[in-house]
Amino acid sequence: MRTRGMDAARWAARLMVAALALSLAAGARAEGPAMVAQQVSPSAWYVEGVSALGSPANQNFISNAAFVVTPAGVVVIDALGSPALAERLLAEIRKVTPRPVTHVIVTHYHADHIYGLQAFKAQGARIIAHGAAREYMNSETARLRLEASRVELAPWVNDETRLVEADEWLAGDKTLTIGGVEFQIRIVGPSHTPEDLVVYLPGEKVLFAGDLVFRSRIPYVGKADSRHWILALEKLLTFDAGVIVPGHGPLSHEARKDMQLTRDYLRYLRASMGKAAANLEPFDDAYKNTDWSEFEHLPLFRVANRMNAYNTYLLLEQEGDK
């Protein structure tokens, strides 16, 4: 009897452990990917999204966000891809400082960088972005994208999620001093998007580059204005940046090298595809005849290069018509 009683107790304990493991697994799913603020410089931190497409499992945590702690409050750069993620970022900020978020600077109005804005707005933060984003804000594209995201990213993006206007729409470069810390906001669009801007922290030589600089990988060019993007990278190269916090992926201590790589790749795309378009060479032939050896070892080459080349070919065809 005694041993049986022991068995029963042991079984009960095992069941409890199993139940606990199950609930932990469920909890982990609800929590999404880990978010841990990493220190970049004496006053700057960032959180790094996963390298994937947005999904309910990752809560749309596919981009980075950063924050800078000043004596007058916290300045956040980019708002992440859902309100829940923004709340998690606020929790990370509270581990570093009790000071409130006073400003959010948005590098560009792509869904994965802005769907968290409402959480910061609710805390009274002032949102700053480039005025060219207003066109997107009021576009059918933005409305449809949000509608689709409410289905694809439910429940993280849902009927409560909305597009949030900036409190201040910039028309040009601006230097903000908050709590004695200087933030150089520089307009670098139209490049990746019409409204691209970057934020430079000269005191600590940190450049928050949005999606303008891709680290050791083939950039996603999409419908970008690559001519202007190259000019923007030239502008960024004039900063004495030591560290780049990109919009996606790990931070880089090889700022110049990464900027040069992105620039050289864009230049090469334009030169090779421009020549093909001018000679009326069909795209498929031009792609096959182009020597990609300088770039084909880079991550995402297989995934992105052909589409980048095709978009550039179309762009150069149009530019040639003008």
Ligand SMILES: [Zn+2]
């Ligand atoms: Zn992005």
